[in-house]
Amino acid sequence: MSTSEQTGTDATTQQKRPAKRVSLQTVERLSVYRKVLEELDRDGVENIHSHDLAGLVGVTPAQLRRDLASFGTFGNISRGYNVYQMSRTISRIMGTDETQSVALFGVGDLGRALLSYRGFEERGFHIAVAFDVDGEKVGRVFAGRRCYHVDHLETVLREFDVRMAILASRPEGLQALVDRVCGSGVQAILNFVPKRVSAPGGCHLEETDIASKLEMLSFLAHTDATAAHTASLEPGEPAEGMTA
Amino acid sequence: MSTSEQTGTDATTQQKRPAKRVSLQTVERLSVYRKVLEELDRDGVENIHSHDLAGLVGVTPAQLRRDLASFGTFGNISRGYNVYQMSRTISRIMGTDETQSVALFGVGDLGRALLSYRGFEERGFHIAVAFDVDGEKVGRVFAGRRCYHVDHLETVLREFDVRMAILASRPEGLQALVDRVCGSGVQAILNFVPKRVSAPGGCHLEETDIASKLEMLSFLAHTDATAAHTASLEPGEPAEGMTA
DNA sequence: CTACGACTGTGATTCTATTCACAGTAGCTG
DNA sequence: CAGCTACTGTGAATAGAATCACAGTCGTAG
Ligand SMILES: NC(=O)c1ccc[n+]([C@@H]2O[C@H](COP(=O)([O-])OP(=O)(O)OC[C@H]3O[C@@H](n4cnc5c(N)ncnc54)[C@H](O)[C@@H]3O)[C@@H](O)[C@H]2O)c1
Ligand SMILES: NC(=O)c1ccc[n+]([C@@H]2O[C@H](COP(=O)([O-])OP(=O)(O)OC[C@H]3O[C@@H](n4cnc5c(N)ncnc54)[C@H](O)[C@@H]3O)[C@@H](O)[C@H]2O)c1
Numbered sequence: 001m002s003t004s005e006q007t008g009t010d011a012t013t014q015q016k017r018p019a020k021r022v023s024l025q026t027v028e029r030l031s032v033y034r035k036v037l038e039e040l041d042r043d044g045v046e047n048i049h050s051h052d053l054a055g056l057v058g059v060t061p062a063q064l065r066r067d068l069a070s071f072g073t074f075g076n077i078s079r080g081y082n083v084y085q086m087s088r089t090i091s092r093i094m095g096t097d098e099t100q101s102v103a104l105f106g107v108g109d110l111g112r113a114l115l116s117y118r119g120f121e122e123r124g125f126h127i128a129v130a131f132d133v134d135g136e137k138v139g140r141v142f143a144g145r146r147c148y149h150v151d152h153l154e155t156v157l158r159e160f161d162v163r164m165a166i167l168a169s170r171p172e173g174l175q176a177l178v179d180r181v182c183g184s185g186v187q188a189i190l191n192f193v194p195k196r197v198s199a200p201g202g203c204h205l206e207e208t209d210i211a212s213k214l215e216m217l218s219f220l221a222h223t224d225a226t227a228a229h230t231a232s233l234e235p236g237e238p239a240e241g242m243t244a
Numbered sequence: 245m246s247t248s249e250q251t252g253t254d255a256t257t258q259q260k261r262p263a264k265r266v267s268l269q270t271v272e273r274l275s276v277y278r279k280v281l282e283e284l285d286r287d288g289v290e291n292i293h294s295h296d297l298a299g300l301v302g303v304t305p306a307q308l309r310r311d312l313a314s315f316g317t318f319g320n321i322s323r324g325y326n327v328y329q330m331s332r333t334i335s336r337i338m339g340t341d342e343t344q345s346v347a348l349f350g351v352g353d354l355g356r357a358l359l360s361y362r363g364f365e366e367r368g369f370h371i372a373v374a375f376d377v378d379g380e381k382v383g384r385v386f387a388g389r390r391c392y393h394v395d396h397l398e399t400v401l402r403e404f405d406v407r408m409a410i411l412a413s414r415p416e417g418l419q420a421l422v423d424r425v426c427g428s429g430v431q432a433i434l435n436f437v438p439k440r441v442s443a444p445g446g447c448h449l450e451e452t453d454i455a456s457k458l459e460m461l462s463f464l465a466h467t468d469a470t471a472a473h474t475a476s477l478e479p480g481e482p483a484e485g486m487t488a
Numbered sequence: 489c490t491a492c493g494a495c496t497g498t499g500a501t502t503c504t505a506t507t508c509a510c511a512g513t514a515g516c517t518g
Numbered sequence: 519c520a521g522c523t524a525c526t527g528t529g530a531a532t533a534g535a536a537t538c539a540c541a542g543t544c545g546t547a548g
Contacts (some may be wrong), residue, residue, distance in 0.1 A: 027464075062539095063537075069498070077497090
């Protein structure tokens with residue numbers, strides 16, 4: 001950033017630099033920064049230095065500053081960052097400064113747990129509506145949210161102005177569901193169903209495979225438990241067979 | 245790998261190369277490879293080429309081969325990889341070739357959803373035991389698993405030979421819980437509680453913050469929705485204040 | 489008012505991950 | 519049985535992320 005107009009920086013200055021490609025890892029960390037900043041704000045802390053904040057979230061000060069720099073200048077030299085301001089700024093960057101409506105697909109065990117979870121509201125998300133195919137569930141109200149039949153998702157999604165969705169349904173027909181959801185204006189999907197699907201262009205899809213996380217942990221536990229990790233392979237016999 | 249003894253490679257050959265530091269990202273992908281390989285196996289596919297498998301999981305063929313090469317040689321030239329063998333090998337690498345016992349802490353909405361989920365068994369994990377502090381829940385049986393009081397975790401964990409744990413409790417006293425759990429021989433923890441904790445050395449800890457995933461998705465949706473992403477910042481006034 | 493100490497933002501550097509590209513080889517064909 | 523094709527495993531090249539280190543700035547203290 002240029003040395004001039006330090007005090008006079010206005011939004012336009014930053015808007016002129018949208019080209020900065022910011023990595024997903026940076027965004028993930030931003031989320032953590034904000035969480036910590038909110039705690040600090042609650043504790044009455046007003047300003048904090050990169051060194052201290054970095055210590056709290058477990059990254060290096062350099063990385064923290066670099067992450068923030070992706071979005072422009074907003075620290076005040078020798079006073080550090082304003083906790084409240086920065087928390088709000090990160091919210092705005094992520095689009096969570098105003099509560100967003102989210103749709104839930106699949107009101108099973110997991111879906112109901114998500115519906116009754118109160119932690120989303122604090123982070124700027126509101127599950128506004130649920131969908132299912134089960135006649136037992138359609139029409140009922142779960143934790144204050146009505147459950148509609150998937151057949152009507154197009155009209156209902158637009159009615160509630162939903163742009164994000166959570167999938168907690170079943171693997172069958174998941175791709176078709178994704179296509180319909182994306183076609184109805186949803187731009188981002190969080191998928192809990194352990195099935196590989198792809199979203200059409202312009203729609204972001206994020207997988208959350210819990211079993212996969214456990215596998216990773218299992219690997220880590222096994223590799224440094226058995227010192228020189230015996231996690232070798234067993235090439236076995238060439239296994240003569242047909243070609244795929 | 246040397247060109248010799250292609251057919252005669254035995255486990256010891258690989259065990260001599262434990263120095264290969266394999267990245268977490270590689271392990272994450274291994275998990276996906278295995279999932280796809282199991283589907284292929286069910287479909288009767290016996291062999292597959294790196295190109296085809298890579299296409300199915302959404303990575304480049306080079307990356308797939310590189311990932312596998314971290315663990316040694318196990319493709320057969322011009323026949324590709326043996327689907328069943330490779331699936332088993334990856335399981336062994338991750339330590340999921342034999343079912344592992346997992347402990348669950350916190351039998352709330354989320355905890356019960358996890359307990360009733362049948363997908364873990366297929367991936368080599370079995371939630372063998374649950375813990376809570378709520379008198380209403382302690383002593384009861386949920387989906388076949390008994391719920392013990394957290395006070396007795398040390399003895400119960402050893403009894404069930406548990407080396408992995410899932411946290412779905414509450415933020416209060418979480419660090420203390422982690423310390424006790426790690427002290428009882430647990431080597432890996434999957435944490436759903438949105439609170440920053442650290443594990444003592446030798447114990448791996450993985451966070452799964454669902455709201456954080458939503459934030460990431462929100463960011464992505466907002467940034468390429470508003471073309472030249474207006475996600476600028478608002479430096480605001482210098483905000484004179486105390487030092488942190 | 490000047491000199492100092494400390495902090496941010498960032499160019500340069502190091503480290504890591506991914507991709508390229510090819511040597512070497514197995515199977516297949518005629 | 520020789521020649522061809524297409525694949526794997528891997529060194530080399532590239533791209534990307536994290537870290538180092540410092541110039542420039544601000545507040546403060548004397
Ligand atoms: N329960 C868990 O702890 C857990 C953990 C990880 C992943 N998952 C995955 O999340 C998903 C939901 O898990 P669950 O335990 O709640 O399963 P569940 O079977 O209890 O619930 C699934 C619900 O989705 C509904 N459904 C099926 N097809 C649908 C469709 N096309 N559109 C909308 N709704 C549909 C069903 O009627 C049912 O109510 C599953 O795919 C599961 O693999 C669950
Ligand atoms: N429900 C969700 O969809 C969801 C989503 C994301 C994260 N989470 C997080 O997962 C955790 C559990 O969520 P929930 O909705 O089931 O909450 P919950 O309040 O329904 O259940 C929490 C359970 O943990 C028990 N508990 C409290 N302290 C404990 C301790 N020290 N040891 C063992 N058990 C203890 C409580 O008695 C209760 O039964 C929460 O921290 C929540 O923030 C939940």
